[in-house]
Amino acid sequence: MPEEDNIPKPERIPFFQRLLENTFLLLFIGVAMPTVFYILWGIMEIATIPVAE
Amino acid sequence: MAQFRVCPDSGFYFDKSAESLMKVNAIAGAVSLLIAGILAIGVILTRWQEVHLLPADLFYQALTGHGINALIFWIIFFEIAILYFASSTLLRTRLAAPKWAWLGFILMVVGAVMNNVAVAQGNSSVMMTSYAPMQAEPHFYLGLILFAVGALIGVFVFFGTLVIAKDDQTYEGSVPLVTFGAITAAIIAVFTIASGAVILVPTFLWSIGYINHIDAEMYRIIWWGLGHSSQQINVAAHVSVWYLLAGILFGARPMSEKVSRTAFLLYILFLQLACAHHILVDPGISSEWKVFNTSYAMYLAVLASMIHGLTVPGAMEVAQREKGLTKGLFEWLRKAPWGNPVFSGFFFSLVIFGFIGGITGVVMGTEQINLIIHNTIYVPAHFHATVAVGTTLAFMALTYLLIPVLFRRSLFLPWVAKMQPYVFSAGMTIMILFMLGAGTLGVSRRHWDMDFTGAALSFEYPGTAYMMMAVGGIGGVLGILGGAMYLLVTVGSLVFGKKLEPSAGLFQSFGVPLSSGSYNIQQPERLPMAPKLAVEQHGSAGFEAPGTFVLAMALLVSFVVYYFINWDYLASVWPLS
Numbered sequence: 101m102p103e104e105d106n107i108p109k110p111e112r113i114p115f116f117q118r119l120l121e122n123t124f125l126l127l128f129i130g131v132a133m134p135t136v137f138y139i140l141w142g143i144m145e146i147a148t149i150p151v152a153e
Numbered sequence: 154m155a156q157f158r159v160c161p162d163s164g165f166y167f168d169k170s171a172e173s174l175m176k177v178n179a180i181a182g183a184v185s186l187l188i189a190g191i192l193a194i195g196v197i198l199t200r201w202q203e204v205h206l207l208p209a210d211l212f213y214q215a216l217t218g219h220g221i222n223a224l225i226f227w228i229i230f231f232e233i234a235i236l237y238f239a240s241s242t243l244l245r246t247r248l249a250a251p252k253w254a255w256l257g258f259i260l261m262v263v264g265a266v267m268n269n270v271a272v273a274q275g276n277s278s279v280m281m282t283s284y285a286p287m288q289a290e291p292h293f294y295l296g297l298i299l300f301a302v303g304a305l306i307g308v309f310v311f312f313g314t315l316v317i318a319k320d321d322q323t324y325e326g327s328v329p330l331v332t333f334g335a336i337t338a339a340i341i342a343v344f345t346i347a348s349g350a351v352i353l354v355p356t357f358l359w360s361i362g363y364i365n366h367i368d369a370e371m372y373r374i375i376w377w378g379l380g381h382s383s384q385q386i387n388v389a390a391h392v393s394v395w396y397l398l399a400g401i402l403f404g405a406r407p408m409s410e411k412v413s414r415t416a417f418l419l420y421i422l423f424l425q426l427a428c429a430h431h432i433l434v435d436p437g438i439s440s441e442w443k444v445f446n447t448s449y450a451m452y453l454a455v456l457a458s459m460i461h462g463l464t465v466p467g468a469m470e471v472a473q474r475e476k477g478l479t480k481g482l483f484e485w486l487r488k489a490p491w492g493n494p495v496f497s498g499f500f501f502s503l504v505i506f507g508f509i510g511g512i513t514g515v516v517m518g519t520e521q522i523n524l525i526i527h528n529t530i531y532v533p534a535h536f537h538a539t540v541a542v543g544t545t546l547a548f549m550a551l552t553y554l555l556i557p558v559l560f561r562r563s564l565f566l567p568w569v570a571k572m573q574p575y576v577f578s579a580g581m582t583i584m585i586l587f588m589l590g591a592g593t594l595g596v597s598r599r600h601w602d603m604d605f606t607g608a609a610l611s612f613e614y615p616g617t618a619y620m621m622m623a624v625g626g627i628g629g630v631l632g633i634l635g636g637a638m639y640l641l642v643t644v645g646s647l648v649f650g651k652k653l654e655p656s657a658g659l660f661q662s663f664g665v666p667l668s669s670g671s672y673n674i675q676q677p678e679r680l681p682m683a684p685k686l687a688v689e690q691h692g693s694a695g696f697e698a699p700g701t702f703v704l705a706m707a708l709l710v711s712f713v714v715y716y717f718i719n720w721d722y723l724a725s726v727w728p729l730s
Contacts (some may be wrong), residue, residue, distance in 0.1 A: 120414050121327055123315055123336055126421055130340035131347065134378065134425035137450065139348065141442055142374040142432070149437045 156247060157674040158667065162653075163401070163558045166677040169666050170251035171241035171314075174258060175234040175559060177664040178307075179552070181262060182230030183643055186545075188269065189223035190636045192216075193629070197584070200530075201626030202603045202619055209601045213278040216599060218269065220281030224540060225383060226265045226300070231548050232338060232390045233258075233307040239335035239393065240314035245677040246323045249313030253306055260303030268296030280599060282380060285356060285367035294357035297349065301379075305346045308339045326682035330407055330414065331400070334393025337417045341386045344425055348378025370437055381428035384540055388458070389420050391502065391547035395465045398499040398550060402490065405472035406683065408464050408697065416464075419457035426450040430518045434527050440520070447518040455515055462507040463705050466500075467698035474697075482700040498550025498574035505578060506543030509585055510535060512712045522719040525726065530622075531592025534585045541632070542581050546574060549639050556646045561657035561667065565645030569638050577635025583628025591621040593722070 119125065156169045195215035198206035207215060241248045248254060270292065271277040277289035315336070318324060328336070352375040358364045396413070399405040407413045429446030432438055473485030490496045513535040517523050526532070553570055556562055564570050596603060596618050603622065605611045647662035656668035666672070696702070 117327070120333070120418065123312065126336065126418075127312070127340050127343060130337075130421040130425075131344045133422050134344050134382070134428070138426050138428055138446055139351075139375060139378055142429075142438065143371065145438050145442055146368070146370050146374065 156672050157245075157677055158671045159674060159677070160558050160561075165242050165558060166245045166674065167559070168241045168247045169672050170254070171237045171248040172559065173664045173666055174248065174251065174254050175237050175242075175555075176662070177258060178230045178234035178237070179555070179559075180647075180663060181258070181265070182227050182234065182548075183552075183640060185222045185226035185230060185265065186636065187640055189219050189227055190633055190640070192219035192222070193633050193636075195219075197626050197629035197633070199601065200603075201623050201629075203623055204626065205602075210275070210278065212601045213280065213599075214272060214275060217278050217280045218272045221268060221272070221297075222265075223545075224281060224536075225297075228387050228390075228540070228544060228548075229300075229304050229342075229383070230261065230265075232342070232386055233261075233304060235390055235394065235551075236307065236311040236335055236339055237314070239332045240311050240318065243329055243332050243680075244315070244318035244324050245680050246314060246318035246321060249310050249317050251310075254310040257303040257306030257310065260299050260306065262303075264296045264298070264300030264303060266296070267292050267299065271296060282376060283356070284376075285359070285369050285372040288360055291357060291360040294353050294360055298353050298357060301346045301349045301353070304342065308342045308346070311335070311339050322679065323677070324680035324682075327410075329680075330410060331393045331397045333414055334389055334396060334417055337420050338386045338389035338393065340421055341382055341389055341425055345379055345382035345386060348375055348382065352376050352379065370435060373435065374432060374438075377428040377431045378425070381431060382425045384536065384544075385420070385424045385427065387540055387544040388424065389417065391506070391544045392417075392458075392461045392465070394547045394551050395461070395499060395503055396468075398495060398547075398554065399465055399469045399472075401554065402493070402496050402499070403469050403472040405468040408467045408471060412460060413464050416457040416460035419453050419460075422453070423450045424454040424457070427454060427514075427518060430523065433520050433523045443520055448520060451518045452515075455511065455518075458507070458511055459705075459708075462503065462511070462708065463701060465503060466704060467701040470698040470701045482703055485700060492571055494553045494570045494574050495550050497571075498546050498553065501574055501578040502543055502546040502550065505538055505546075505582060505585075507708055508711060509582070509589075510538035510543050511708075512715055513538065513589060515712065516716065516719050519716075522716075522723050525719065525723055526592050528598055529592035530588045530596045530598045532598050534588035534592055534625075537581060537588070538585050542578060542585070546577060549577070550574065552639070552643055556643065556650065557653055560647060560650075560662055561652065561654040562646045562650030562662065563653060565642055565648075565650045570642045573635055573638040573642065576638060577632055580628050580631025580633070580635050584625045584632055585628075587621040587625035587628060591618050591625065594618040594621070596622060 157166050158169075158172075159166050192215045195207050195211065196219050198204045199212045237248060237254070240246070271290045272293065274290065277293040279287045279289045279293070283289055283293070315328070327333070352372060355364055356367055356372070359367050396407065426446040429443060430451070433443055433447065469489075470485045473489070478485045478488050489500070513531070517526065517532065517535055553564065556564055592598075594615060594617060596614060603614055603619065648659065652658070654667060654671065656671060661667055
């Protein structure tokens, strides 16, 4: 049996755990979500209001 | 060079720089709370129509100062202290860039002072929201901007500290749940402060004449990204404090780390979108925007709060049952340390936040039934349940824990501390419930005179509304007394409390480090990963926390009943055919 087969492989970290442990990815998502759905969408709504004549 | 000390009572490790910064931020927060509390007297005794203490100009001035000091300065100073605690102390690491952290703190203090001076001068009584086209003095906005920049520096020092802890491998496995909650709070803080910068910088330029127009609707949308999200920082922060206190008091561990962390992730994704409920009656904004941001996205954040509301007391119940308190549904709760203000403050914070703050928040976030109470005194009643009781009381409870651990002083007048959470909760709950009632009857928020004396378009509220405002006023005065008791105990402890360490002198209470001999640890031991709980294993079919389940069902039934009462009420006041 080759020697490398005896070396235990590191446990694979599940995707969801990797997501929760990636602070800066969470920071990006946490800022992007409200920026897109609340701020930008809200600004677009206001910008498309017709100007009174 | 050794820079850590270990607290002999709690086992917490304190980095020298982080310790001083936690102290000064907590103290600055307490000073802001003192100002907010003094101004609250003027506000509550004016809204109590029979007393009607202040003239209109002073009322709006007091309301402005009260709102900003309570909702911005007090909580954010304290939250920066929590961020340093949750990173440096809980992860057993040094604080990143302490000089930057001090710069951030100084900017926050300068900003808070500048803003308070502007309000005190009398020409900036624009209330916390400072809606354009109402205009305050330039230093009102500049103060807020400096405060926000300082807070942002503090938040990035927190993120830097996380990086150092990871690089130095000061902990095994994932960060503790409390730190993860603090990360959630910090992420929300970045969005909050960025929104503040986006709107307050042009508003400042407008106040000094560089910009000639600020669109009122644009201002409202972006400002609420600051105004409401700042309160969402609180939610994430005080939920983290709940987990911390349950762990320290009972040795309680989350029933499921995965579920609790997922709930925090829901906060990161959706909690900030609840800002939209302030815009629900604004014309020009589509129902799609309103309904998505509140009635869909916000409910996922509410789901997260309900998860925390179940898992925090659930963890406590599991821990208590393991100690043998298994009789009936509630022996674990009856035999909890009700005389310990750390516990009573924490538990009242949890219950009042959930039962009153949570349920009323959902009513306010539903576009249709929001119509009944929008911009009435129901709104401040709601956020006094979430912020003044939920957050503030959790922070008060944490302070009672930190005075011996961080400041190394014993509590001054412990019997006052023991009573304080009861007095504060009782007073605030009375005020909140009666303000909710008055709001449902249509009493306006931020209104000096319920009688509409001399108004061209008058309106007569029912006598019940006056009665409710009066009882709410009595509750408010009792709540202010509870706040004063907290400040008496905390300031008294820092000045007169028995020293638990010889070098814990007066200056040390206000941020100067203890004697150098106290910091005798080069690098704390690595934080070990906690073993998995039996309750977390798949197939643990037992009903681990039946008492908590009953409490959760009581919350659900209260919520459903109250929700449909509001729909019924809407149908009666706004008949549609």
